[in-house]
Amino acid sequence: MSRTSLQIRPDGRLRHFLSIEGLNPTLLREILDTAESFAGVTAQSVKKVPLLRGKTIVNLFFEPSTRTRTTFELAAKRLSADVLNINIDASSTSKGETLLDTLRNLEAMHVDMFVTRNSVSGTSHFIASHVQPHVSVINAGDGRHSHPTQAMLDIFTIRREKGDDFGRLTVAIVGDISHSRVARSQINALNLLNTGEIRVIAPRTLLPANIEAMGVRVHHNLRDGLRDADVVISLRLQRERMQGATLPGEHEYYRLYGLTADNLSIAKPDVTVMHPGPINRGVEMDSHVADGAHSVILQQVTNGIAVRMAVMSMAMQQNKGEADA
């Protein structure tokens, strides 16, 4: 079965949300527009809408997460769904129950949606292939493959900052592309919206093979990559990559690839600085940049709730419609 048919219904609507790949620009913009309507809800004093009342959503996380899990939980609650958080230590599943058994057990409790995160690429795709027809799956990150709601909230944030014409934008992504599901999803989403130029900036040890084939321009020099950029996205560098065979250490990384006010000055004067969090201050970027006027890092978090509400409600509304029919 192709990924397209797995996450999109025959009528073109969302069934699961697994990856940006396989979506079309129309659907992508529909998600953004729906999120825009929910952004108003989250700003009100009564922050709830009754769209998913009576539905049960399980946050099934096999990897630690604070930000993503919390915003998914808030999004579900603001849609009036019942939410269950299940954090499973990946090491305990390897000893006992298989993933499919875990899934079947939860399904037996009449769950309507799974929000899943797992360190193994392809997990959400696997889960979506095996759930019952009325259950939807939202990918909250699978290995290095995909983190589509993060990419959507980044796109949403860029659109709010820069307007809807992505064709005139230059977006630079700095950091560990190789191990990043966020970068892959961002690149796919930016390409779907015909972004003018997408650059990745990193040493070769942090770039996967043939990354150009995903439609990006590669830079190894930070200043070359930042030149005239409209948006700069810095990625988190995992601690374990800072030493050993991938990088000599955080000191050299910061010196070569850390965002500072000085090297940002080569980008457009109104450059927007983003980061999916959590930030290593003094490694990926200087605190003045993280907290500075160009930074929209906290808006990204806020926007994450509206975007996740949009995706959840779109996938679930279809289910409701089917039940009525």
Next chain:
Amino acid sequence: MPEQAKIHIRDGHLIDPGNDIDERKDVYIAEGKIAGIGNAPDGFQADQIIDAQGLIVIPGLIDAFTHLREPGQEHKATIDSECRCAAASGITTLICRPDTRPVIDTPAVIELIRHQWQLTGKTRVLAIGALTSGLRGEQLSEMAALKAAGCIGVSNAQLPLASSLIIRRAFEYAATFGLTVFVYPDEHSLSERGCLHEGPVATRLGIPAIPEASETVAVARDIALVEHTGAHVHFCHITTQRALRMIGRAKFDHIPVTTDVAIPYLYLTDIDTCNFDPNYHLQPPLRTQSDRDKLRAGLTDGSISFITSSHQPHEPDAKLAPFPSTEPGISGLDTLLPLTLHLADEGVMSRNQAIAKLTSEPAATLNLPYGQLATGAIADICIFAPEATWIVDNDSMKSDGKNTPFAGWEMKSQVRYTLRDGQVIYTSEEAFQI
């Protein structure tokens, strides 16, 4: 032992590339051997006549480096199940890998395997012994004892050796006893935790990748050590064009190395894995289109000696997980003959060359007394209907492992009879209906 039946195979089209036979001739079998070809030996009285009109008669197939899962993983398959499947697939000799549980590092395990296949009485099983004790890669195994027990060579399967020094010593020690070393070329530190070929597909899917260099680095190092030690090394299931080029060059320089290629690498590429289908999860991984094309070319330019199925049967659960968490390998016995013959249909080589890659050439490379139809030879024979077709699915596959990326493919050619040591070990239902 009761006297064996005398068998007359009548009116079949004989093809034995090893002896340049390609014509309609009768075959006469007595006492487990081929007693005559074309003309009956004096006084030959057949106990059984096999009507092979419209069928092709070839030497029984030899499939090297298979997983039979016994001892140790009988929930996946057993020697009994896989020997029955092999017999039904025209295979008369299976060579099993040493990474059973326990591993084949003592004569007792070899004895157990021999006992099991003889009990079933179908395809014969030969064993490859462990290169190091417990396959741990540190201490040499008792190779002399393994050879005396019947091992046809030694290998560390896909497990790494501790150092280049251990590799050198293992080659030297094996060469002392004239044992071939079967090497799965893989520089472990480069491939560890990977499960897809390093390239655009792995990058797109974010799946930990195995670079081409994990194979080429190992081949380059081992060729250097073969030159140094004079051991005969066979590289199992080569997958990359660059490693193949090095092996071709080494053969040209008369360095004693050989190699084979497994069926999936002759048909599939990394692009086939783009939907996370675990049936395409192989170790080593499927490579690029260009690698596949060069491997096909290697079949006729002398660099690749024979074709294997790389048989690795699994229970369904082994493939029921996200792609990287699944167990690698395909179940390949059922499709070995039709997919090899199909290479002739695709113009890769002639039909006779294709047959040689499963019979005379593995026999010659592995120094086995099988794989030919000459008078006096051991009567291992496969008789198949060249135009019969069947679809690969759970019902048609006879292996206990149903894990195949070729499900749904139409296969042309179907085995009707298989004989091993002059005994009929398989007769198809269609043959009974005649």
